[in-house]
Structure formats: structure tokens, C-alpha cells
């Protein structure tokens with residue numbers, strides 16, 4: 001039985017694990033449909049649902065290939081956590097990364113995984129060329145498939161085997177973390193995105209407080225990594241939620257203690273070690289990418305509804321910004337977006353909360369993260385992306401038998 005990280009996607013379909021390109025081509029030549037697995041960190045049904053799942057973690061390709069100036073060919077199915085140290089050995093680094101680095105590059109890029117930074121694009125936009133195996137079994141490159149189609153494609157145009165990515169010289173980051181009132185954060189967030197290389201914040205439910213994080217490139221000496229207290233903080237938030245069922249005052253007192261215990265943090269380390277951390281407590285997530293000018297108002301309304309109607313929620317709300325790019329299915333296509341992510345405990349019902357908040361995101365012109373939960377269909381999505389129908393037509397042309405298609409994907413990519 002295969003399950004994704006959150007445990008909300010499961011399937012009994014067999015796993016195929018090719019170790020060479022020839023084996024992979026043989027797998028693709030089989031008549032049954034197949035879906036490609038990265039690290040299984042998506043919450044949406046974009047890996048399960050076919051007759052087979054392809055696990056490419058054992059594909060015999062070098063982790064790094066040819067390099068020229070600021071571009072390096074890499075094994076597209078390597079995990080980000082293995083690519084970063086391999087790049088660092090060559091004094092290179094990813095320009096930016098998200099909260100974790102467990103994903104494969106292909107899996108992360110295919111859903112437009114992002115970090116934060118007003119001028120920093122998502123991972124898919126760093127792909128400058130790619131090699132894939134198409135539904136016919138042929139080797140395709142970005143000379144055959146337009147790059148802007150291949151960058152974010154959720155395994156529907158073919159199987160990515162190698163990618164050329166744009167990288168930067170290895171760098172260290174200084175991370176500063178501090179507590180603020182939500183009013184202050186909302187009033188200053190645009191300025192903070194303009195002033196900081198990376199800026200993001202988490203709203204801690206029912207406290208009126210945010211934890212703000214900023215990162216800057218530095219030459220300062222590396223310091224000792226602080227203890228990762230995120231897991232303890234989430235456990236205290238859950239405890240406070242349970243206490244609140246007995247007494248609202250008790251919840252308030254516990255939350256006050258938690259915010260008082262939040263110490264300011266100042267840490268210098270290698271970029272990928274500073275940007276990424278581990279997530280030990282499983283959750284479910286919905287994230288929409290909003291036009292920056294409306295994000296503040298939407299967030300205010302999300303907080304109003306959270307406080308009024310969803311007292312059981314204890315996971316923080318995460319807010320980030322990503323630069324625009326040109327990939328046809330990138331939610332950041334056409335300009336920067338502010339991403340607002342809401343979460344629930346993986347074992348708890350998310351529906352009431354997510355369904356109450358999603359219309360706010362959609363009405364404000366938001367686009368969903370492809371790997372995170374949403375309830376949209378072809379009709380909604382085709383209105384959100386100027387090149388959506390061009391992508392769907394190319395998918396149909398490259399995979400007329402629907403080898404990489406499932407009923408869940410057909411609901412999104414077929415009229």
C-alpha cells in the first residue's frame with residue numbers, strides 16, 4: 001500500500017522501480033496507465049489513481065551532470081536534500097528553497113513548489129532545459145516541448161529524467177526570527193518583502209501574534225543551529241486547543257505562555273540548511289497564491305472566519321511571496337503572488353475549514369498550489385490561466401491514449 005506523506009492519498013496499485021532509461025522506456029511501453037512518484041509530499045491526487053506508480057529513486061543517473069557557467073544538469077529525480085550538498089561541493093547552491101527539502105526536484109518543480117522572497121521565483125522557473133521520456137517511449141527534450149510547458153506539468157507530458165537548472169554561487173544566510181502583532185505585520189508586510197531577501201510570517205491562531213522570519217545573505221561566521229522547536233510549539237498549540245474545550249481562559253493562558261516563550265533567533269548557516277527544516281507532525285494543507293494587492297484584505301477575512309467559526313484549528317497560517325515567472329501552469333505566471341496556506345491536523349476533518357476559506361481565495365483571483373488541497377475543476381482552472389487550453393491541447397497531442405491521465409486529473413485538464 002502506497003500512501004503520501006500526509007496519509008490522505010492511498011493506493012494498492014503496484015510500484016515499478018526502473019533502474020535504467022531502457023527499463024523506464026519498457027515500463028512506459030506497457031499498455032496500462034501510470035503515474036510518477038516523487039517523494040509523495042503532495043496532498044492532492046496527482047500520484048495515485050493510475051494502474052501503476054513509477055518510483056524513479058533508483059534510476060541510474062549521476063546526481064550532477066554537465067555544468068556551464070550558472071547552469072548545471074542534474075538527475076531530476078534526486079531529492080533536493082541530496083542535490084544541495086552535491087551543488088555545495090562545487091561551490092554552487094539553489095537560489096531559493098521551500099520549507100523542506102525532502103522532495104525530488106522533478107516532484108517539486110512539477111507543482112511549482114516555492115519558498116519566499118519577492119524577487120525569488122519558484123523552483124520550476126529555475127529549470128532551463130529538460131530531458132523526458134514521453135508516453136510513446138521516445139526521449140523528448142525542451143527542443144521538442146516548449147520549456148514553459150515542461151516546467152510545471154505534474155507528470156502529464158512525460159517522465160522527467162534530467163533537468164538543467166539555474167544556480168548561484170554558494171552562500172550563507174542570516175536568519176532572524178521575531179514575534180510581532182498581526183496588525184503590525186499586516187501593515188508592514190509589503191515593505192518587509194521589499195527590504196528583505198526572504199521574508200515570511202506565520203500567524204499563530206487565537207493569539208493576535210505572528211512569528212516573522214527574514215533571511216539575508218551574509219559573510220558573517222556560521223553559528224550553532226538553534227534547536228528546532230517547531231514540533232514542540234505545534235504540540236503546545238494542540239494542547240491549548242484541547243484545554244480550550246474545558247475553558248477558553250485556559251487556552252488563552254497557554255497561548256500567552258507560548259508566545260512569551262518565543263525567543264528572538266539570530267542564526268547564520270549555509271543557505272539550504274537555514275531555509276529548510278523537518279516537519280514531523282503530519283498535517284493537511286490548502287494554499288492559494290494571491291495577487292499581492294489583495295492579500296492583506298483576504299488575510300483579514302480569513303482571520304475573522306478562523307476566530308469566529310473554526311475554534312478547533314490550531315495550526316498556524318503561513319504567508320509567503322514568490323516572484324512571477326513564465327511557465328504556463330505556474331501559479332506565479334504573469335507576476336508575483338502572495339501565498340496564504342491554511343492547515344489542519346492530518347488526522348482531523350479539514351473540510352469545514354477549507355471549504356469556508358477557499359471561496360475567499362478564489363474570489364480574490366487566487367490560484368491553488370497544485371500539490372495542496374483544493375476543490376477546483378477544469379472550468380475554474382481554465383479561467384485562471386491564459387495558457388491553460390494550450391497546455392491541455394499539448395497534453396492531448398503528446399498522450400492521446402491518456403497513459404499519464406487519471407480520472408482525478410481528467411477532472412482538471414479535460415473540458
Ligand SMILES: Cc1cc2nc3c(=O)[nH]c(=O)nc-3n(C[C@H](O)[C@H](O)[C@H](O)COP(=O)(O)OP(=O)(O)OC[C@H]3O[C@@H](n4cnc5c(N)ncnc54)[C@H](O)[C@@H]3O)c2cc1C
Nearest residue numbers: 038039040041042098099103104107110113114155160371
Ligand atoms: C511537510 C511539507 C512541506 C511542504 N513545504 C512546501 C513549501 O515550502 N513550498 C511549496 O511550494 N510546497 C511545499 N509542499 C508541497 C510539496 O513541495 C509539493 O507537493 C511537491 O510537489 C512534492 O514533491 P514530491 O517530490 O513529493 O512530489 P510528488 O508529490 O510525489 O509528485 C508531485 C507531482 O510531480 C510529478 N512527478 C514526480 N516526479 C516526476 C518526474 N520524474 N517526471 C514528471 N513528473 C513527476 C508527480 O506525478 C506529481 O504529479 C510541502 C509539502 C509537505 C508535505
